Amino acid sequence: MAQVEAQDHGLHGHAAPAPAMAHAEGQQHPIKLYLVVWGWLFILSACSYAVDYFAFQGMLRWSLILIFMMLKAGLIVAVFMHMAWERLALSYAIIVPPLVILVFVAIMVVEARYTEITRVLSFGTGQ
Protein backbone atom coordinates (compact mmCIF):
# COMPACT_ATOMS: atom_id res chain seq x y z
CA MET A 1 0.00 0.00 0.00
CA ALA A 2 2.75 2.37 1.02
CA GLN A 3 4.64 1.35 -2.07
CA VAL A 4 1.65 2.03 -4.26
CA GLU A 5 1.24 5.36 -2.58
CA ALA A 6 4.86 6.19 -3.15
CA GLN A 7 4.57 5.16 -6.75
CA ASP A 8 1.45 7.19 -7.09
CA HIS A 9 3.24 10.12 -5.65
CA GLY A 10 6.13 9.72 -8.01
CA LEU A 11 3.69 9.44 -10.86
CA HIS A 12 1.91 12.51 -9.69
CA GLY A 13 5.18 14.34 -9.53
CA HIS A 14 5.71 13.71 -13.21
CA ALA A 15 2.10 14.21 -14.03
CA ALA A 16 1.99 17.70 -12.60
CA PRO A 17 -0.07 20.02 -14.72
CA ALA A 18 1.98 22.01 -17.17
CA PRO A 19 2.73 25.53 -16.06
CA ALA A 20 -0.41 27.43 -16.87
CA MET A 21 1.43 30.62 -17.71
CA ALA A 22 1.91 29.65 -21.33
CA HIS A 23 -1.82 29.52 -21.93
CA ALA A 24 -3.25 31.69 -19.18
CA GLU A 25 -3.51 34.62 -21.53
CA GLY A 26 -4.40 32.43 -24.50
CA GLN A 27 -2.73 32.61 -27.86
CA GLN A 28 -0.93 35.92 -28.28
CA HIS A 29 0.65 36.57 -31.63
CA PRO A 30 1.22 39.76 -33.57
CA ILE A 31 -1.56 40.70 -35.98
CA LYS A 32 1.06 40.93 -38.72
CA LEU A 33 1.48 37.13 -38.63
CA TYR A 34 -2.19 36.63 -39.48
CA LEU A 35 -2.07 39.19 -42.27
CA VAL A 36 0.99 37.51 -43.79
CA VAL A 37 -0.67 34.09 -43.67
CA TRP A 38 -3.85 35.59 -45.11
CA GLY A 39 -1.79 37.03 -47.96
CA TRP A 40 -0.16 33.65 -48.61
CA LEU A 41 -3.55 31.92 -48.64
CA PHE A 42 -4.69 34.43 -51.27
CA ILE A 43 -1.58 33.81 -53.36
CA LEU A 44 -1.93 30.02 -53.10
CA SER A 45 -5.64 30.17 -53.97
CA ALA A 46 -4.83 32.33 -56.96
CA CYS A 47 -2.22 29.74 -58.00
CA SER A 48 -4.80 26.95 -57.64
CA TYR A 49 -7.21 28.90 -59.79
CA ALA A 50 -4.46 29.59 -62.33
CA VAL A 51 -3.99 25.83 -62.72
CA ASP A 52 -7.55 25.66 -64.02
CA TYR A 53 -7.48 28.98 -65.88
CA PHE A 54 -4.44 27.98 -67.93
CA ALA A 55 -5.90 24.48 -68.26
CA PHE A 56 -2.82 22.48 -67.23
CA GLN A 57 -3.46 18.78 -67.78
CA GLY A 58 -2.26 15.41 -66.54
CA MET A 59 0.36 14.89 -63.85
CA LEU A 60 1.35 18.56 -63.82
CA ARG A 61 -2.22 19.60 -63.01
CA TRP A 62 -2.74 16.98 -60.31
CA SER A 63 0.57 17.56 -58.58
CA LEU A 64 0.11 21.34 -58.59
CA ILE A 65 -3.43 21.01 -57.18
CA LEU A 66 -2.19 18.74 -54.39
CA ILE A 67 0.80 20.92 -53.55
CA PHE A 68 -1.25 24.12 -53.28
CA MET A 69 -3.96 22.27 -51.36
CA MET A 70 -1.51 20.89 -48.78
CA LEU A 71 0.23 24.24 -48.35
CA LYS A 72 -3.09 26.00 -47.76
CA ALA A 73 -4.33 23.33 -45.36
CA GLY A 74 -1.01 23.43 -43.49
CA LEU A 75 -1.11 27.21 -43.08
CA ILE A 76 -4.71 27.19 -41.84
CA VAL A 77 -4.13 24.39 -39.32
CA ALA A 78 -0.72 25.57 -38.11
CA VAL A 79 -1.30 29.31 -37.79
CA PHE A 80 -5.01 30.11 -37.87
CA MET A 81 -5.94 27.13 -35.69
CA HIS A 82 -2.78 27.60 -33.58
CA MET A 83 -1.71 23.97 -33.94
CA ALA A 84 1.92 25.07 -34.27
CA TRP A 85 1.86 26.27 -30.65
CA GLU A 86 -0.01 23.34 -29.12
CA ARG A 87 1.79 20.51 -27.40
CA LEU A 88 2.69 17.53 -29.56
CA ALA A 89 0.25 15.32 -27.58
CA LEU A 90 -2.73 17.22 -29.00
CA SER A 91 -1.26 17.69 -32.47
CA TYR A 92 -0.63 13.96 -32.92
CA ALA A 93 -4.08 13.04 -31.56
CA ILE A 94 -5.73 15.27 -34.16
CA ILE A 95 -3.43 15.04 -37.18
CA VAL A 96 -2.41 11.37 -37.25
CA PRO A 97 -5.90 9.73 -37.39
CA PRO A 98 -6.97 11.53 -40.61
CA LEU A 99 -3.84 10.15 -42.29
CA VAL A 100 -5.37 6.68 -41.91
CA ILE A 101 -7.97 7.82 -44.45
CA LEU A 102 -5.19 7.36 -47.02
CA VAL A 103 -5.39 3.60 -46.40
CA PHE A 104 -9.12 3.81 -47.12
CA VAL A 105 -8.30 5.75 -50.29
CA ALA A 106 -5.95 2.98 -51.43
CA ILE A 107 -8.62 0.32 -50.79
CA MET A 108 -11.26 2.28 -52.69
CA VAL A 109 -8.93 2.90 -55.64
CA VAL A 110 -8.56 -0.85 -56.04
CA GLU A 111 -12.31 -1.32 -55.63
CA ALA A 112 -13.16 1.44 -58.14
CA ARG A 113 -10.77 0.01 -60.73
CA TYR A 114 -12.35 -3.42 -60.30
CA THR A 115 -15.85 -1.96 -60.70
CA GLU A 116 -14.79 -0.10 -63.82
CA ILE A 117 -13.26 -3.21 -65.40
CA THR A 118 -16.40 -5.20 -64.57
CA ARG A 119 -18.57 -2.54 -66.18
CA VAL A 120 -16.45 -2.41 -69.32
CA LEU A 121 -16.37 -6.20 -69.65
CA SER A 122 -20.08 -6.70 -68.93
CA PHE A 123 -21.69 -3.70 -70.56
CA GLY A 124 -19.11 -2.48 -73.07
CA THR A 125 -17.67 1.03 -72.96
CA GLY A 126 -19.79 4.14 -72.69
CA GLN A 127 -23.52 4.68 -72.09
Next chain:
Amino acid sequence: MAETTLGHADHTAPRPPGLRGFIADWSSDQRAFKGVSWGKAMMWIFLLSDTFIFGCFLLSYMTARMSTVVPWPNPSEVFGLHLFGQNIPLILIAIMTFVLISSSGTMAMAVNFGYRRDRRKTAILMLLTAVLGATFVGMQAFEWTKLISEGVRPWENPWGAAQFGSTFFMITGFHGTHVTIGVIFLLIVARKVWRGDYETGERGFFTSRRGQYESVEIMGLYWHFVDLVWVFIFAFFYLW
Protein backbone atom coordinates in the same frame (compact mmCIF):
# COMPACT_ATOMS: atom_id res chain seq x y z
CA MET B 1 9.12 13.88 3.73
CA ALA B 2 12.01 14.29 1.40
CA GLU B 3 9.89 12.65 -1.27
CA THR B 4 7.10 15.13 -0.68
CA THR B 5 9.51 17.94 -1.20
CA LEU B 6 10.73 16.28 -4.34
CA GLY B 7 7.16 15.90 -5.47
CA HIS B 8 6.52 19.55 -4.93
CA ALA B 9 9.65 20.43 -6.79
CA ASP B 10 8.44 18.28 -9.67
CA HIS B 11 5.15 20.11 -9.70
CA THR B 12 6.78 23.25 -10.90
CA ALA B 13 9.28 21.51 -13.18
CA PRO B 14 8.62 22.25 -16.85
CA ARG B 15 7.38 19.34 -18.91
CA PRO B 16 9.75 17.91 -21.50
CA PRO B 17 9.23 19.26 -25.01
CA GLY B 18 9.13 17.45 -28.34
CA LEU B 19 8.87 13.68 -28.76
CA ARG B 20 9.81 12.96 -25.12
CA GLY B 21 7.06 15.30 -24.06
CA PHE B 22 4.59 13.49 -26.31
CA ILE B 23 5.42 10.17 -24.67
CA ALA B 24 5.42 11.62 -21.15
CA ASP B 25 2.06 13.34 -21.68
CA TRP B 26 0.39 10.22 -23.04
CA SER B 27 1.93 7.58 -20.83
CA SER B 28 0.42 8.09 -17.40
CA ASP B 29 -2.88 8.24 -15.61
CA GLN B 30 -3.59 11.93 -16.08
CA ARG B 31 -5.14 14.40 -18.47
CA ALA B 32 -3.31 14.07 -21.73
CA PHE B 33 -3.85 17.49 -23.29
CA LYS B 34 -1.97 19.97 -21.16
CA GLY B 35 -2.62 23.66 -21.36
CA VAL B 36 -5.78 22.96 -23.34
CA SER B 37 -9.19 23.44 -21.74
CA TRP B 38 -11.86 20.75 -22.03
CA GLY B 39 -13.81 22.95 -24.42
CA LYS B 40 -10.95 23.34 -26.83
CA ALA B 41 -9.98 19.66 -26.67
CA MET B 42 -13.59 18.63 -27.31
CA MET B 43 -13.88 21.01 -30.26
CA TRP B 44 -10.73 19.49 -31.74
CA ILE B 45 -12.10 15.98 -31.27
CA PHE B 46 -15.42 17.00 -32.83
CA LEU B 47 -13.52 18.46 -35.78
CA LEU B 48 -11.61 15.19 -36.07
CA SER B 49 -14.88 13.27 -36.34
CA ASP B 50 -16.12 15.80 -38.90
CA THR B 51 -12.93 15.23 -40.85
CA PHE B 52 -13.90 11.59 -41.20
CA ILE B 53 -17.39 12.53 -42.41
CA PHE B 54 -16.06 14.80 -45.13
CA GLY B 55 -13.29 12.29 -45.83
CA CYS B 56 -15.92 9.63 -46.51
CA PHE B 57 -17.87 12.00 -48.80
CA LEU B 58 -14.79 12.79 -50.85
CA LEU B 59 -13.88 9.09 -50.91
CA SER B 60 -17.28 8.08 -52.25
CA TYR B 61 -16.95 10.84 -54.83
CA MET B 62 -13.55 9.47 -55.86
CA THR B 63 -14.92 5.94 -56.10
CA ALA B 64 -17.91 7.05 -58.20
CA ARG B 65 -15.77 9.14 -60.52
CA MET B 66 -13.12 6.43 -60.99
CA SER B 67 -15.51 3.59 -61.58
CA THR B 68 -17.91 5.21 -64.04
CA VAL B 69 -17.49 4.46 -67.74
CA VAL B 70 -19.45 7.57 -68.70
CA PRO B 71 -17.28 10.71 -69.04
CA TRP B 72 -17.31 13.01 -65.99
CA PRO B 73 -18.66 16.53 -66.65
CA ASN B 74 -15.89 19.12 -66.88
CA PRO B 75 -16.24 21.27 -63.73
CA SER B 76 -14.23 24.04 -65.34
CA GLU B 77 -17.06 24.55 -67.86
CA VAL B 78 -19.97 23.59 -65.62
CA PHE B 79 -19.04 26.19 -63.00
CA GLY B 80 -17.91 28.84 -65.46
CA LEU B 81 -19.80 32.08 -65.84
CA HIS B 82 -20.43 34.28 -68.84
CA LEU B 83 -19.17 37.64 -67.64
CA PHE B 84 -18.19 40.82 -69.49
CA GLY B 85 -18.86 39.18 -72.84
CA GLN B 86 -16.60 36.19 -72.30
CA ASN B 87 -16.66 32.80 -70.63
CA ILE B 88 -14.50 32.68 -67.50
CA PRO B 89 -13.87 29.17 -66.15
CA LEU B 90 -14.73 28.39 -62.54
CA ILE B 91 -14.91 32.09 -61.65
CA LEU B 92 -17.78 31.79 -59.18
CA ILE B 93 -15.97 29.10 -57.21
CA ALA B 94 -12.77 31.18 -57.20
CA ILE B 95 -14.66 34.16 -55.73
CA MET B 96 -16.29 31.89 -53.14
CA THR B 97 -12.83 30.60 -52.19
CA PHE B 98 -11.48 34.10 -51.68
CA VAL B 99 -14.55 35.10 -49.65
CA LEU B 100 -14.14 32.11 -47.34
CA ILE B 101 -10.40 32.65 -46.91
CA SER B 102 -11.06 36.31 -46.07
CA SER B 103 -13.58 35.24 -43.46
CA SER B 104 -10.93 32.95 -41.97
CA GLY B 105 -8.51 35.89 -41.83
CA THR B 106 -10.99 38.13 -40.01
CA MET B 107 -11.82 35.28 -37.63
CA ALA B 108 -8.15 34.74 -36.75
CA MET B 109 -7.81 38.44 -35.96
CA ALA B 110 -11.02 38.39 -33.91
CA VAL B 111 -9.51 35.62 -31.73
CA ASN B 112 -6.39 37.73 -31.30
CA PHE B 113 -8.29 40.87 -30.27
CA GLY B 114 -10.42 38.77 -27.95
CA TYR B 115 -7.37 37.72 -25.95
CA ARG B 116 -6.32 41.37 -25.88
CA ARG B 117 -9.70 42.16 -24.29
CA ASP B 118 -10.59 44.49 -27.15
CA ARG B 119 -14.33 43.84 -27.13
CA ARG B 120 -15.26 46.28 -29.87
CA LYS B 121 -12.75 45.03 -32.45
CA THR B 122 -13.46 41.38 -31.59
CA ALA B 123 -17.22 41.79 -32.07
CA ILE B 124 -16.83 43.79 -35.29
CA LEU B 125 -14.39 41.29 -36.78
CA MET B 126 -16.70 38.40 -35.83
CA LEU B 127 -19.65 40.16 -37.44
CA LEU B 128 -17.54 40.75 -40.55
CA THR B 129 -16.71 37.02 -40.54
CA ALA B 130 -20.42 36.22 -40.29
CA VAL B 131 -21.21 38.57 -43.18
CA LEU B 132 -18.55 36.94 -45.35
CA GLY B 133 -19.86 33.51 -44.38
CA ALA B 134 -23.41 34.52 -45.27
CA THR B 135 -22.10 35.88 -48.59
CA PHE B 136 -20.53 32.50 -49.25
CA VAL B 137 -23.80 30.69 -48.55
CA GLY B 138 -25.63 33.17 -50.77
CA MET B 139 -23.26 32.49 -53.65
CA GLN B 140 -23.67 28.79 -53.10
CA ALA B 141 -27.45 29.21 -53.29
CA PHE B 142 -26.94 31.06 -56.60
CA GLU B 143 -24.70 28.23 -57.83
CA TRP B 144 -27.29 25.59 -56.89
CA THR B 145 -30.08 27.57 -58.56
CA LYS B 146 -28.03 27.92 -61.74
CA LEU B 147 -27.19 24.23 -61.88
CA ILE B 148 -30.73 23.09 -61.10
CA SER B 149 -32.14 25.36 -63.81
CA GLU B 150 -29.62 23.80 -66.21
CA GLY B 151 -31.05 20.39 -65.43
CA VAL B 152 -28.63 18.97 -62.86
CA ARG B 153 -30.38 16.51 -60.56
CA PRO B 154 -28.98 13.96 -58.12
CA TRP B 155 -29.85 11.24 -60.65
CA GLU B 156 -29.01 12.94 -63.95
CA ASN B 157 -27.37 15.88 -65.68
CA PRO B 158 -27.02 16.99 -69.30
CA TRP B 159 -23.23 16.56 -69.52
CA GLY B 160 -22.23 13.08 -68.44
CA ALA B 161 -21.97 10.75 -65.47
CA ALA B 162 -25.13 10.82 -63.35
CA GLN B 163 -23.12 10.60 -60.12
CA PHE B 164 -21.91 14.16 -60.72
CA GLY B 165 -25.18 15.59 -59.41
CA SER B 166 -25.48 13.34 -56.37
CA THR B 167 -21.92 13.93 -55.19
CA PHE B 168 -22.16 17.66 -55.91
CA PHE B 169 -25.34 18.19 -53.91
CA MET B 170 -24.17 15.93 -51.11
CA ILE B 171 -20.72 17.44 -50.61
CA THR B 172 -21.46 21.13 -51.18
CA GLY B 173 -24.79 20.82 -49.36
CA PHE B 174 -23.16 19.39 -46.28
CA HIS B 175 -20.43 22.01 -46.39
CA GLY B 176 -22.97 24.81 -46.87
CA THR B 177 -24.87 23.52 -43.84
CA HIS B 178 -21.68 23.74 -41.81
CA VAL B 179 -21.13 27.32 -42.96
CA THR B 180 -24.72 28.24 -42.08
CA ILE B 181 -24.42 26.76 -38.58
CA GLY B 182 -21.10 28.59 -38.23
CA VAL B 183 -22.71 31.92 -39.13
CA ILE B 184 -25.41 31.39 -36.50
CA PHE B 185 -22.84 30.55 -33.83
CA LEU B 186 -20.69 33.50 -34.87
CA LEU B 187 -23.64 35.83 -34.31
CA ILE B 188 -24.33 34.30 -30.89
CA VAL B 189 -20.70 34.56 -29.73
CA ALA B 190 -20.30 38.06 -31.22
CA ARG B 191 -23.33 39.20 -29.22
CA LYS B 192 -21.82 37.76 -26.04
CA VAL B 193 -18.54 39.53 -26.73
CA TRP B 194 -20.35 42.80 -27.45
CA ARG B 195 -22.31 42.61 -24.18
CA GLY B 196 -19.13 41.81 -22.26
CA ASP B 197 -20.36 38.42 -21.06
CA TYR B 198 -16.81 37.09 -21.02
CA GLU B 199 -15.64 39.86 -18.71
CA THR B 200 -18.48 39.83 -16.20
CA GLY B 201 -18.45 36.01 -16.12
CA GLU B 202 -22.07 35.71 -17.24
CA ARG B 203 -23.21 32.09 -17.34
CA GLY B 204 -23.77 30.69 -20.82
CA PHE B 205 -27.10 29.34 -22.04
CA PHE B 206 -25.79 25.98 -23.16
CA THR B 207 -23.45 24.65 -20.46
CA SER B 208 -24.26 27.33 -17.85
CA ARG B 209 -20.55 27.68 -17.28
CA ARG B 210 -18.81 31.01 -17.09
CA GLY B 211 -17.45 31.90 -20.50
CA GLN B 212 -14.01 33.25 -21.27
CA TYR B 213 -12.44 34.73 -24.33
CA GLU B 214 -11.30 31.22 -25.15
CA SER B 215 -14.84 30.68 -26.43
CA VAL B 216 -13.93 32.99 -29.29
CA GLU B 217 -10.93 30.83 -30.11
CA ILE B 218 -13.03 27.64 -29.96
CA MET B 219 -15.57 29.29 -32.27
CA GLY B 220 -12.61 30.20 -34.49
CA LEU B 221 -11.45 26.58 -34.62
CA TYR B 222 -14.82 25.56 -36.03
CA TRP B 223 -14.79 28.38 -38.54
CA HIS B 224 -11.26 27.65 -39.75
CA PHE B 225 -12.23 24.00 -40.11
CA VAL B 226 -15.07 24.97 -42.45
CA ASP B 227 -12.52 26.89 -44.51
CA LEU B 228 -10.16 23.91 -44.36
CA VAL B 229 -12.81 21.55 -45.70
CA TRP B 230 -13.45 23.96 -48.55
CA VAL B 231 -9.74 23.81 -49.47
CA PHE B 232 -10.12 20.07 -50.02
CA ILE B 233 -13.48 20.32 -51.80
CA PHE B 234 -12.08 23.05 -54.06
CA ALA B 235 -9.06 20.90 -54.94
CA PHE B 236 -10.78 17.56 -55.43
CA PHE B 237 -14.24 18.43 -56.71
CA TYR B 238 -13.78 21.67 -58.64
CA LEU B 239 -10.19 21.56 -59.86
CA TRP B 240 -9.48 17.86 -60.39
